[in-house]
Amino acid sequence: MKSAGALLLDVSSSQSLSSKLQRILETAFTITLSPQSSNHADEELGQTIRRADAGLIFLISVSQTLAAARDVIAALKRIVPEVPVIVALEECDSAQAFELLNDGAADFISAPFQEIDVLPRAWKALKNFLGEDIPGQVDSRQQQFRQLIGQSPIFLQQAQKISLIASCEANVLIVGETGTGKELYARAIHYGSARAGRPFMPVNCGAIPTELVENELFGHIRGAFTSASSLQVGLIEEANGGTLFLDEIDCLPVHAQVKLLRFLQEKEYRPLGSSRMRRADVRVVAASNLNLEEAVDMGKVRQDLFYRLNIISLTLPPLRDRREDVPLLARHFLAKYSREFDSQVRDFTEEAMNMLMIYGWPGNVRELEHAVERAIVLCNKPFIQASDIVLSNQALAGKRESLREAKAKEIERFEKNYIQGVLSACRGNITRAAEISQKNRRAFWQLIQKYRIDVSRFKPAS
């Protein structure tokens, strides 16, 4: 049975993209194609949408026409702000994805388009349009920000992306040092999304024995191996309709990575011992405390899997980069553990708080939480003293980076980001990138080597 109409607007001039998407959507929607035109004036667009009686708009674009696509989204938000717009792209990086979501796109999909991926997303967007309540979905800003604590600019920059990420269906990669709250963010995304009333399945890939990972994720049928006396449902099937959170994704063995990649591409998988493929509707949120680009260089993670997961990425800052949040976090944990332990502790002395502020926090927020918990146990006064705080490496306490060290780090970070940005813009052309950067080619190449940047990932796929 077909539901509301869908309008296909094409700014890409790519017949193949448009026809592929049309073939998929025609199975479930009444499709109207807008005429190929570079002039998407408001009046003309408005007429096209009214004629189509569209409850959903697909905007097809390629990287080169992204600016035009963004203009069209802006126009659509003016004319029909309530109609969801899904952007269909040939390829898309995380920064572009955020731009589109910020502009008002409800979701985006990237090629290759699969029916099993496109249609559920379209229906979810349509549900929102028709005003159907999503069970379990929280008022995202209010609830998410209750769980995520901080006020520093660097924290807010990432936290404010949660609502945008939750509103779409793309897979997510969360990167951050240990203890920065990756699982917390993953849950915030899940419970702010249309999948909120469905399972959230967290898995620590590093904690599962290598030989058991594939079975754990994909399950097995009876008789699949000697001890398989009954059917076992895998985590992918358990998470059906919901979110699968794969922590320490870099620890996944290569054979499981291959199967996971297939699942991400085709939305289908084969339990161990089974000859039949099964399908599942699962959003994957992966996390790692490694720089996954380096993990790819080292051969720990497949490059194609990395690209599939890195559709939207979130980098969580270490606590030492958001020191102004330490008092807020410390008092939050104080309240929590005072209650848990029926303690009389009410606050920190100034000296104790200073100690927390200058420590390096290699274990980040989790380490801070444990330090406060320990301090409450040790403290028998209303205020936690500096002497009550036990830090894992006392030698680090009191050590602060010098201005020169901090400056050098910032410069390195800037240089690396700049080079990656200009290589991306030049599609991997080193000569052109060097020209734009006003550096000679040799010096530019030395910087690429210094930061171990893989130029091939910026080149267009052949």
Add this chain to the structure above:
Amino acid sequence: MCLFVANLDKSHRASRTSPVKIKAFPRGPGIAPCPLTGNESVMHEPSVAETVRAIREYLRKNPNAQDTQAGILQWWLTDLPNKPRDAAVKEALEELVHDGFLSEHKGKDAQISYRMKNPPP
């Protein structure tokens, strides 16, 4: 934007002439009034029974939800006026598993998640 539970500013000390009433915190820095007595000096903590009711209510609305204890505490109990203690949530989950309302799923990574044992079709 951020969660800041307690007002622990040292400047809030009552003097003899100050009209500001001192708020006593005999059980820690909670500030929520008890919904039964309105007494601000005691923070009302949800009991195990209240936590059980809240989990049942969440699953009544979301019968296909599933999560670990940590997730349940953070996201399923937001209708309670205050967060229950970890121990109360643990006890509530054990009770609901024992009663056959919830089923436990133990992963090979030692994480345990909970879902309704017999969700409606």
